[in-house]
Amino acid sequence: MNKFADVAKKSVMNIKPYVPGKPIEEVQREHGIKDVIKLASNENPLGPSKLAVKAMEKKLRSVNLYPESGAYYLRRALAKHLKIRESMLVFGNGSNELLNLIAEAFVEPGDEVMFSALSFVVYPIAADTVGGIAIQIPHKDFRHDIDGFIKRLSHKTKLVYLCNPNNPTGTIITKEEFEKFMSAVGLKTIVALDEAYFEYVQDKNYPDGIKYLAKYPNLVVLRTFSKIYGLAGIRIGYAAADPDIIEIIERVRPPFNANMIAQAAGEAALRDREHLKNTVKTNNEGKKYLCSEFKKLGMEFVRSHANFIFVKFKANSKVVFEALLKKGVIIRPQFDSFARITIGTMEENKKLAKALKAVL
Ligand SMILES: Cc1ncc(COP(=O)(O)O)c(C=O)c1O
Structure with a gap:
């Protein structure tokens, strides 16, 4: 005890x-x-990408200085890569930090936070940390049960985590299911679409969250440099969303959370096709x-x-x-x-x- x-x-x-x-x-x-x-x-x-390693080595001698808090170069490169505005991005010490910051920024004690019962174990931690009520939707054949999510939506649902592809099962939510869910959910519910494994998916029915940002202002897409880019140890991830959502997450983001070496690594890794x-x-x-x-x-x-x-x-x-x-x-x-x-x-x-x- x-x-x-x-x-x-x-x-x-x-x-x-x-x-x-x-x-x-x-x-x-x-x-x-x-x-x-x-x-x-x-x-x-x-x-890791060799280009990223080189970029990190180059930065080592500057670590007496604080990093650029706004991740200027990485932001510019990533906005171009994703074809979105720079104001639509926020960076995290891994995307894990952003999963937490979204809950911190939006969830009041007693608000409901919904996610699949067989999904990434960080979601219940993020919900509990801020006193949210975790609503876990049972899986259906190891997949998100989107109809089950929709049935359980209410005015109390403040945040929904969707994991696509899902960790640990590797299954996907299809375009059709995602669109059905987004049409059912109100604008007062934030939908955090966790796409940590986005780059691995090759199914034409898989929705690219970034392409939906213009249509759904309550959508936050999370991605990371930890997985396909091979930079898990240096900790850098990002969220993309409507600038007004980003502005709110920025309020709770610790200064300098995305370190200088990680910013340089991410920028270089993006170039390493x-x-x-x-x-x-x-x-x-x-x-x-x-x-x-x-x-x-x-x-x-x-x-x-x-x-x-x-x-x-x-x-x-x-x-x-x-x-x-x-x-x-x-x-x-x-x-x-x-x-x-x-x-x-x-x-x-x-x-x-x-x-x-x-x-x-
Ligand atoms: C689904 C999912 N989201 C987010 C993360 C967090 O990744 P990171 O904080 O390294 O970006 C992981 C890591 O395992 C994951 O599996």
Whole structure:
């Protein structure tokens, strides 16, 4: 029992703390093995873009200075890239920070915050932090149940998080479903569309949130440099929305939250189309290979549009997780028998398949 539990905000004591993927170094220490791969946090297995690394190195000698709080160069480059106005962007210490800042800016204690019950674990944390009431909509075949969301909308719904593609299942909300939801939701409800894995999706029924910003002023699209751009460790993400929404988020944004090195990395990574193309190719090949290996092993899995696959074991997933650790493979166990596995390089995927064969 925490001796300050009765001093803390009640809503904060409700929070189930975020459990990150197990770090490689920890497994090396605990199991005494050198050769460890991590397929647990949906990172880019090819590493960061070389252009981004160069840009970061160049900035290292200037870190005695504060960064530009408005991220001038990154903002200009990204606005051009997305074909939106510069005033429609706000940057975060990862998109995770922006998920929190949106709740902080819009949700009063007692307001409802809606999201899928099988989605990114940060949404309930963001809701609880500000005293919002979390409304969790059960999933339908591992997908967002958009009709279920619509049925539950009311004047109390202040914020809705939609995760597309969804973490951890990798499923998508289609254009038709998204448009149906946006037509049903009132302008007094903020819709935060989390597109952390946007660049991986290749389905023509997938809606590009940025293209809807002009039509829906209550829409906030969140994206990140952590996933396909391979910059998870430097922490940079962004939200795009109507300038009036951005102006409100800016009020609660801590000064200098997007650091100088991250701004330079993001700007350079945007230019590295080759790195992006290689990553998509590696991911597509890896996904095909892993799905076929999972089938051979008799494992069930959900068809993924992202860089990870949601699988079901016939055994307890924690037991499988522990056994895989001993073989130098880190995955992310979920609930009783599920796990989320990040698609790696072909070499990593083969190591995983071999370890799974031995363990299962
Ligand atoms: C769906 C989703 N949104 C947001 C994030 C946060 O990413 P970051 O804060 O690194 O931008 C993640 C990271 O795992 C994610 O899976």
